[in-house]
Amino acid sequence: xxxxxxxxxxxxxxxxxxxxxxxxxxxIESILQTVGDINKNKRRYSKELIESGLSTxxxxxxxxSFLGELDHPVDTKPARQVSVLFxxxxxxxxxxGWDGNxxxxxxETLDTPKGHIQRNLALQGVPVGYSFRGMGELKPVTxxxxxxxxxxxxxxxxxxxxxxxxPSHKNAKIRxxxxxxxxxxxxxxxxxxxxxxxxxxxxFEKEGFVCTKEGFCYLPNQFDKLVEERCIKLINKFKx
Numbered sequence: 001x002x003x004x005x006x007x008x009x010x011x012x013x014x015x016x017x018x019x020x021x022x023x024x025x026x027x028i029e030s031i032l033q034t035v036g037d038i039n040k041n042k043r044r045y046s047k048e049l050i051e052s053g054l055s056t057x058x059x060x061x062x063x064x065s066f067l068g069e070l071d072h073p074v075d076t077k078p079a080r081q082v083s084v085l086f087x088x089x090x091x092x093x094x095x096x097g098w099d100g101n102x103x104x105x106x107x108e109t110l111d112t113p114k115g116h117i118q119r120n121l122a123l124q125g126v127p128v129g130y131s132f133r134g135m136g137e138l139k140p141v142t143x144x145x146x147x148x149x150x151x152x153x154x155x156x157x158x159x160x161x162x163x164x165x166x167p168s169h170k171n172a173k174i175r176x177x178x179x180x181x182x183x184x185x186x187x188x189x190x191x192x193x194x195x196x197x198x199x200x201x202x203x204f205e206k207e208g209f210v211c212t213k214e215g216f217c218y219l220p221n222q223f224d225k226l227v228e229e230r231c232i233k234l235i236n237k238f239k240x
Contacts, residue, residue, distance in 0.1 A: 025109040026119050032096070032103040032130045032161050042149040043138070050103060053134065053156035054096065066093045068107075068160040070114040072133060082135060083211075084160050090114035091163060105130075105161075118163050130161040 033039075035047045060066040070090035073080050089110055096105040107130075109119040121128060135157040138150040 024111050024119070025115060026122060027094070028091075028107045028109070028122055030105060030107060030128070030130060032093075032105045033132055034101050035103065036101045038149045043152050044141075044149055045132075045152050047098070047101065049136075049152060049154055049156050052154055053136075053158040057158055061093055061095065064092055064094065066160070067091070067110070068093065068130070069162045070118055071164055072131060072162050081133070082157075082159050087112075088114060090118040093161065127165075129164050131164045132161055133159040135159070 033045070033050075035045045035050055038044050054061075057066050067084050067086075067089040068091050069084060069088040073088070075081075089112055091107045091109050094106045094108055096103060098104065109115040109122070118128070136155070137153045139153055140148065141151050142148050
């Protein structure tokens with residue numbers, strides 16, 4: 001399994017912008033990505049794969065909670081790469097459809113600081129790209145002419161599509177989830193747990209992740225391991 005962020009395959013002015021009356025946000029129709037071709041990071045997605053990933057976030061799209069950020073996270077820790085934080089959110093995806101090999105979406109900017117930045121960029125005609133962030137498997141491919149690339153295969157976990165500028169993620173990173181990166185996730189969870197104290201209603205499960213109301217989402221097995229370790233510590237501490 002790999003964590004992937006992509007350089008946008010299409011960077012352009014929004015296809016349509018709808019200024020909502022007396023609102024500080026706008027709706028944008030734009031291209032999220034293309035399928036069937038090899039992108040700048042030498043990865044190829046199939047339409048079937050993207051559709052299978054979208055089916056897992058369909059409920060979040062319907063309820064208006066499928067959020068994206070302004071730029072990919074700078075923090076390279078795996079736990080951060082697979083989460084969307086409320087204080088970084090700039091837009092939400094409301095609906096999607098296909099135009100040939102192009103995935104088209106209607107997005108709505110949020111009434112947040114990052115949302116205002118994206119709104120103003122769009123209104124001033126600044127080209128914006130939407131860049132996939134998620135997890136999947138990679139299969140190396142070498143064609144007869146010697147061209148090499150990777151086919152992305154499932155299961156595909158879609159984190160989001162972030163709003164990005166073309167130059168800022170020219171060299172999008174790929175990171176394999178190995179034992180060492182799982183340890184990094186564990187360290188990250190431990191670090192966060194030293195500062196955040198949650199009530200029962202502050203934790204919920206969504207799309208296979210354990211999430212908090214602050215917007216942090218963790219891999220379940222690492223979260224469970226952390227809870228187990230802390231319970232053992234408490235039991236030992238108060239053992240008679």
